[in-house]
Amino acid sequence: MPLKVRKLHPLFGGEASGIDISKSLSSAEVAEIVAAMDVYGILLFRGQPLSGDQQIAYAQHFGPLDLGLRKINKTRVKHRLGHEALIDISNIDESGNIADRNSRKMFSQLANQLWHSDSSFQQPAARYTTLHSAVNPSWGGETEFADLRAAWDALPDRTKAQIENLTSEHFALHSRINLLGDTGYTEAEKGVLPPVTWPLVRTHPGSGRKLLWVGIHATHIPGMHIGEGRLLLAELLEHATQPDVVYRHHWQPGDTVMWDNRATIHRGMRYDLDERRELRRVSTEDVDVPARQAA
Numbered sequence: 001m002p003l004k005v006r007k008l009h010p011l012f013g014g015e016a017s018g019i020d021i022s023k024s025l026s027s028a029e030v031a032e033i034v035a036a037m038d039v040y041g042i043l044l045f046r047g048q049p050l051s052g053d054q055q056i057a058y059a060q061h062f063g064p065l066d067l068g069l070r071k072i073n074k075t076r077v078k079h080r081l082g083h084e085a086l087i088d089i090s091n092i093d094e095s096g097n098i099a100d101r102n103s104r105k106m107f108s109q110l111a112n113q114l115w116h117s118d119s120s121f122q123q124p125a126a127r128y129t130t131l132h133s134a135v136n137p138s139w140g141g142e143t144e145f146a147d148l149r150a151a152w153d154a155l156p157d158r159t160k161a162q163i164e165n166l167t168s169e170h171f172a173l174h175s176r177i178n179l180l181g182d183t184g185y186t187e188a189e190k191g192v193l194p195p196v197t198w199p200l201v202r203t204h205p206g207s208g209r210k211l212l213w214v215g216i217h218a219t220h221i222p223g224m225h226i227g228e229g230r231l232l233l234a235e236l237l238e239h240a241t242q243p244d245v246v247y248r249h250h251w252q253p254g255d256t257v258m259w260d261n262r263a264t265i266h267r268g269m270r271y272d273l274d275e276r277r278e279l280r281r282v283s284t285e286d287v288d289v290p291a292r293q294a295a
Protein backbone atom coordinates (compact mmCIF):
# COMPACT_ATOMS: atom_id res chain seq x y z
CA MET A 1 0.00 0.00 0.00
CA PRO A 2 1.51 3.36 -0.95
CA LEU A 3 2.34 6.03 1.59
CA LYS A 4 -0.53 8.37 2.44
CA VAL A 5 0.05 11.69 4.20
CA ARG A 6 -2.47 13.86 6.05
CA LYS A 7 -1.36 17.42 6.78
CA LEU A 8 -0.66 18.31 10.43
CA HIS A 9 -0.09 22.06 10.09
CA PRO A 10 -0.71 24.58 7.28
CA LEU A 11 3.04 25.11 6.77
CA PHE A 12 4.56 21.64 7.23
CA GLY A 13 4.24 18.25 8.91
CA GLY A 14 2.20 15.20 7.96
CA GLU A 15 0.72 12.09 9.52
CA ALA A 16 1.83 9.12 7.45
CA SER A 17 0.04 5.82 6.94
CA GLY A 18 0.23 2.89 4.55
CA ILE A 19 3.78 1.75 5.38
CA ASP A 20 4.65 -0.57 8.27
CA ILE A 21 7.89 0.90 9.61
CA SER A 22 8.51 -2.05 11.94
CA LYS A 23 9.42 -4.21 8.92
CA SER A 24 12.30 -4.01 6.45
CA LEU A 25 11.39 -1.48 3.75
CA SER A 26 11.64 -1.87 -0.02
CA SER A 27 13.71 0.69 -1.90
CA ALA A 28 10.43 2.05 -3.32
CA GLU A 29 9.07 2.57 0.21
CA VAL A 30 12.30 4.31 1.29
CA ALA A 31 12.04 6.59 -1.74
CA GLU A 32 8.40 7.40 -0.93
CA ILE A 33 9.29 8.35 2.64
CA VAL A 34 12.24 10.50 1.53
CA ALA A 35 10.02 12.28 -1.02
CA ALA A 36 7.38 12.95 1.64
CA MET A 37 10.03 14.15 4.10
CA ASP A 38 11.30 16.62 1.49
CA VAL A 39 7.84 18.14 1.30
CA TYR A 40 6.59 17.90 4.89
CA GLY A 41 9.80 18.14 6.98
CA ILE A 42 8.29 15.92 9.67
CA LEU A 43 6.23 12.73 9.45
CA LEU A 44 4.20 11.14 12.25
CA PHE A 45 3.69 7.36 12.26
CA ARG A 46 0.97 6.64 14.81
CA GLY A 47 0.06 3.37 16.51
CA GLN A 48 3.11 1.41 15.40
CA PRO A 49 4.98 0.29 18.55
CA LEU A 50 8.67 -0.32 17.78
CA SER A 51 11.32 -2.21 19.70
CA GLY A 52 14.72 -0.56 19.95
CA ASP A 53 16.08 -2.96 17.33
CA GLN A 54 13.21 -2.15 14.97
CA GLN A 55 13.78 1.57 15.39
CA ILE A 56 17.51 1.15 14.64
CA ALA A 57 16.74 -0.99 11.57
CA TYR A 58 14.24 1.58 10.30
CA ALA A 59 16.73 4.46 10.63
CA GLN A 60 19.48 2.48 8.91
CA HIS A 61 17.44 2.55 5.69
CA PHE A 62 18.27 6.26 5.48
CA GLY A 63 21.99 6.38 6.26
CA PRO A 64 24.70 5.73 8.84
CA LEU A 65 23.67 6.33 12.44
CA ASP A 66 24.70 9.50 14.28
CA LEU A 67 25.96 9.43 17.88
CA GLY A 68 25.86 13.22 18.43
CA LEU A 69 26.57 14.19 22.04
CA ARG A 70 27.15 10.53 22.99
CA LYS A 71 30.65 11.16 21.64
CA ILE A 72 31.19 13.38 24.68
CA ASN A 73 28.95 11.70 27.23
CA LYS A 74 29.57 8.03 26.70
CA THR A 75 32.12 7.73 29.47
CA ARG A 76 29.98 9.76 31.93
CA VAL A 77 26.41 8.64 31.25
CA LYS A 78 25.91 4.90 31.43
CA HIS A 79 23.85 3.53 28.61
CA ARG A 80 20.69 1.62 29.50
CA LEU A 81 19.16 0.87 26.08
CA GLY A 82 21.68 -1.63 24.74
CA HIS A 83 22.74 0.09 21.50
CA GLU A 84 25.09 3.05 21.33
CA ALA A 85 22.99 4.81 18.66
CA LEU A 86 19.72 4.31 20.53
CA ILE A 87 19.69 7.60 22.41
CA ASP A 88 17.80 7.61 25.68
CA ILE A 89 15.65 10.75 25.83
CA SER A 90 14.46 10.17 29.37
CA ASN A 91 14.91 11.27 32.96
CA ILE A 92 15.72 7.71 34.03
CA ASP A 93 19.13 6.60 35.30
CA GLU A 94 20.86 3.31 34.51
CA SER A 95 19.19 1.57 37.48
CA GLY A 96 15.70 2.49 36.24
CA ASN A 97 15.01 5.27 38.75
CA ILE A 98 14.37 8.99 38.25
CA ALA A 99 17.81 10.48 37.64
CA ASP A 100 19.47 12.82 40.13
CA ARG A 101 18.57 16.49 39.51
CA ASN A 102 22.23 17.44 39.17
CA SER A 103 23.18 14.60 36.84
CA ARG A 104 24.26 15.18 33.28
CA LYS A 105 21.21 13.25 32.19
CA MET A 106 18.90 15.85 33.74
CA PHE A 107 20.89 18.70 32.19
CA SER A 108 20.29 17.00 28.82
CA GLN A 109 16.55 16.84 29.52
CA LEU A 110 16.62 20.58 30.15
CA ALA A 111 18.82 21.32 27.12
CA ASN A 112 16.27 19.53 24.94
CA GLN A 113 13.79 22.25 25.89
CA LEU A 114 15.76 24.79 23.82
CA TRP A 115 15.09 25.09 20.06
CA HIS A 116 17.66 23.14 18.08
CA SER A 117 18.46 20.98 15.09
CA ASP A 118 20.03 17.70 16.22
CA SER A 119 23.83 17.66 15.96
CA SER A 120 24.04 21.05 14.19
CA PHE A 121 27.24 21.41 16.25
CA GLN A 122 29.08 18.90 14.07
CA GLN A 123 29.78 18.34 10.39
CA PRO A 124 28.24 16.26 9.05
CA ALA A 125 25.23 17.11 11.22
CA ALA A 126 22.19 14.87 11.56
CA ARG A 127 19.85 14.40 8.61
CA TYR A 128 16.87 12.47 9.97
CA THR A 129 15.86 11.82 13.56
CA THR A 130 13.23 9.31 14.64
CA LEU A 131 11.80 9.74 18.12
CA HIS A 132 9.64 6.96 19.53
CA SER A 133 7.33 7.40 22.50
CA ALA A 134 7.39 4.87 25.33
CA VAL A 135 6.25 6.61 28.55
CA ASN A 136 4.64 10.05 28.74
CA PRO A 137 4.25 12.27 31.81
CA SER A 138 0.76 13.32 32.98
CA TRP A 139 1.32 16.89 31.75
CA GLY A 140 3.82 18.64 29.47
CA GLY A 141 6.59 16.84 27.61
CA GLU A 142 5.16 17.56 24.16
CA THR A 143 7.59 18.25 21.31
CA GLU A 144 7.29 21.40 19.22
CA PHE A 145 8.55 21.81 15.66
CA ALA A 146 9.14 24.74 13.32
CA ASP A 147 10.03 24.74 9.62
CA LEU A 148 13.16 26.74 8.77
CA ARG A 149 12.16 27.03 5.11
CA ALA A 150 8.90 28.71 6.09
CA ALA A 151 10.94 30.95 8.41
CA TRP A 152 13.09 32.11 5.50
CA ASP A 153 10.05 32.68 3.28
CA ALA A 154 8.45 34.92 5.92
CA LEU A 155 11.47 37.19 6.48
CA PRO A 156 11.28 40.79 5.25
CA ASP A 157 13.35 41.32 2.08
CA ARG A 158 15.58 43.78 3.93
CA THR A 159 16.52 41.14 6.52
CA LYS A 160 17.05 38.51 3.83
CA ALA A 161 19.55 40.81 2.10
CA GLN A 162 21.29 41.59 5.41
CA ILE A 163 21.86 37.99 6.42
CA GLU A 164 22.18 36.13 3.13
CA ASN A 165 25.99 35.94 3.18
CA LEU A 166 26.58 35.65 6.94
CA THR A 167 27.76 32.58 8.83
CA SER A 168 27.33 31.42 12.40
CA GLU A 169 29.39 29.22 14.65
CA HIS A 170 27.76 26.29 16.50
CA PHE A 171 29.15 24.63 19.62
CA ALA A 172 27.85 21.41 21.20
CA LEU A 173 28.12 22.53 24.81
CA HIS A 174 27.04 26.18 24.43
CA SER A 175 23.53 25.55 25.75
CA ARG A 176 24.66 23.21 28.52
CA ILE A 177 27.53 25.30 29.86
CA ASN A 178 26.67 28.91 28.99
CA LEU A 179 22.87 28.88 29.20
CA LEU A 180 22.03 26.14 31.71
CA GLY A 181 25.09 26.33 33.95
CA ASP A 182 26.38 22.76 33.79
CA THR A 183 29.92 23.22 35.11
CA GLY A 184 30.82 19.53 35.10
CA TYR A 185 32.57 19.29 31.74
CA THR A 186 36.32 18.67 31.68
CA GLU A 187 38.63 20.47 29.24
CA ALA A 188 39.09 17.17 27.41
CA GLU A 189 35.32 16.76 27.03
CA LYS A 190 34.97 20.33 25.78
CA GLY A 191 37.46 19.49 23.03
CA VAL A 192 35.71 16.37 21.72
CA LEU A 193 33.39 18.30 19.37
CA PRO A 194 35.09 21.56 18.35
CA PRO A 195 32.89 24.43 17.06
CA VAL A 196 31.79 24.35 13.41
CA THR A 197 30.83 27.18 11.06
CA TRP A 198 27.68 27.16 8.89
CA PRO A 199 26.11 29.54 6.42
CA LEU A 200 23.24 31.34 8.14
CA VAL A 201 21.13 30.77 5.04
CA ARG A 202 21.22 27.33 3.44
CA THR A 203 19.36 25.51 0.67
CA HIS A 204 17.50 22.32 1.52
CA PRO A 205 18.76 19.70 -0.92
CA GLY A 206 15.52 17.73 -1.19
CA SER A 207 13.16 20.62 -1.87
CA GLY A 208 15.50 23.28 -3.27
CA ARG A 209 14.02 25.78 -0.78
CA LYS A 210 16.16 28.28 1.09
CA LEU A 211 16.11 28.05 4.88
CA LEU A 212 17.08 30.10 7.91
CA TRP A 213 19.69 27.97 9.72
CA VAL A 214 19.18 29.01 13.34
CA GLY A 215 19.03 27.21 16.67
CA ILE A 216 20.38 27.33 20.19
CA HIS A 217 23.72 25.75 19.30
CA ALA A 218 24.66 28.92 17.36
CA THR A 219 27.00 30.96 19.56
CA HIS A 220 27.87 34.02 17.44
CA ILE A 221 28.25 35.44 13.96
CA PRO A 222 31.91 35.56 12.88
CA GLY A 223 32.92 39.04 11.72
CA MET A 224 30.10 40.78 13.62
CA HIS A 225 30.23 42.39 17.06
CA ILE A 226 29.60 39.58 19.54
CA GLY A 227 26.59 41.21 21.19
CA GLU A 228 25.05 42.42 17.95
CA GLY A 229 25.45 38.95 16.43
CA ARG A 230 23.91 37.23 19.42
CA LEU A 231 20.93 39.56 19.39
CA LEU A 232 20.47 38.97 15.66
CA LEU A 233 20.57 35.19 16.20
CA ALA A 234 18.02 35.51 19.02
CA GLU A 235 15.75 37.68 16.88
CA LEU A 236 15.91 35.24 13.96
CA LEU A 237 15.21 32.27 16.23
CA GLU A 238 12.23 34.10 17.72
CA HIS A 239 10.98 34.85 14.21
CA ALA A 240 11.30 31.17 13.23
CA THR A 241 9.36 29.92 16.26
CA GLN A 242 6.36 32.25 16.58
CA PRO A 243 3.37 30.32 17.94
CA ASP A 244 1.39 30.35 14.68
CA VAL A 245 4.19 28.63 12.72
CA VAL A 246 4.80 25.91 15.32
CA TYR A 247 3.39 22.38 15.31
CA ARG A 248 3.08 20.96 18.84
CA HIS A 249 3.07 17.17 19.00
CA HIS A 250 1.15 15.53 21.84
CA TRP A 251 2.74 12.10 22.29
CA GLN A 252 0.77 8.87 22.40
CA PRO A 253 2.46 5.55 23.17
CA GLY A 254 3.48 3.93 19.87
CA ASP A 255 4.06 7.26 18.08
CA THR A 256 7.18 7.71 16.01
CA VAL A 257 7.94 11.18 14.71
CA MET A 258 10.60 11.46 12.03
CA TRP A 259 12.01 14.86 11.18
CA ASP A 260 14.48 16.37 8.76
CA ASN A 261 17.08 18.28 10.80
CA ARG A 262 18.12 20.18 7.67
CA ALA A 263 14.66 21.75 7.37
CA THR A 264 13.24 21.95 10.89
CA ILE A 265 14.08 22.73 14.50
CA HIS A 266 12.39 21.33 17.59
CA ARG A 267 12.22 21.50 21.37
CA GLY A 268 10.69 19.45 24.18
CA MET A 269 8.16 21.16 26.42
CA ARG A 270 8.63 21.44 30.18
CA TYR A 271 7.33 18.62 32.35
CA ASP A 272 7.64 17.51 35.98
CA LEU A 273 11.12 15.98 36.14
CA ASP A 274 9.95 13.77 39.00
CA GLU A 275 7.57 11.96 36.61
CA ARG A 276 8.87 9.38 34.15
CA ARG A 277 9.25 10.46 30.53
CA GLU A 278 10.81 7.98 28.15
CA LEU A 279 11.46 8.49 24.47
CA ARG A 280 13.99 6.73 22.26
CA ARG A 281 15.87 8.61 19.59
CA VAL A 282 17.84 7.39 16.58
CA SER A 283 19.44 9.85 14.15
CA THR A 284 21.26 9.44 10.86
CA GLU A 285 24.23 11.42 9.59
CA ASP A 286 23.70 13.93 6.81
CA VAL A 287 25.77 12.07 4.25
CA ASP A 288 24.77 10.61 0.91
CA VAL A 289 25.02 6.84 0.78
CA PRO A 290 23.04 4.30 -1.20
CA ALA A 291 19.84 3.37 0.64
CA ARG A 292 19.94 -0.08 2.19
CA GLN A 293 17.97 -2.55 0.15
CA ALA A 294 15.23 -4.74 1.57
CA ALA A 295 16.43 -8.15 2.76
Ligand SMILES: [Fe+2]
Residues within 6 Å of the ligand: 112, 116, 117, 118, 266
Ligand atom coordinates in the same frame (compact mmCIF):
# COMPACT_ATOMS: atom_id res chain seq x y z
FE1 LIG B 1 16.77 17.07 19.64
